[in-house]
Amino acid sequence: MNKLSWLLNQIVELRLNPTNECIEWPYSANRGGYGQVYFQGTTRRVHRIAYEMYYGQTATKLVLHKCDNPRCFNPLHLYNGTHQQNADDITIRNRRDMPIGSAVANSRLTEWQVIQIIQLLDEGKALRKIAQQFPVSYQAVWDIKRGVTWTHLPRPWQEAE
Helix, strand or coil: CCHHHHHHHHHHHHHHCCCCCCCECCCCECCCCCEEEEECCEEEEHHHHHHHHHHCCCCCCEEEECCCCCCECCHHHEEEECHHHHHHHHHHCCCCCCCCHHHCCCCCCCHHHHHHHHHHHHCCCCHHHHHHHCCCCHHHHHHHHHCCCCCCCCCHHHHCC
16 A cells, blocks of 8 residues: 555544544654655645545645644644744744854854944944954844844843833
């Protein structure tokens, strides 16, 4: 029995005997842990295929998990959601596993250097002079000043607002 036939049998079984337990994909998964299978000429996420098979409709948006288990394909744990709902789920479930500051692979500055830059900005030193001192681009210093980057570090001018 191939993987798609196995999946279809699982969906039929769920229609006959619904369960609230997670049903995990036992085959290949992507780096995020989501089950995947080759289907209709492309590699697709299993939970999306399961949703479409079970509910008989194409998911128009994202297919999200209520259970927070990426290998789960139980259609009762899945719902059609938006990018905003997905972002909210990531935040609520504390799954945002992104490095910040000097832990970012291509970071050219350390937290200490950025704190020094922030102090120089607060003292009114010219952005170009700061960029030359640290050697980074003018844009990098401008982004620090505006709070676009290094957002986890406090800025004196923002605390006063």
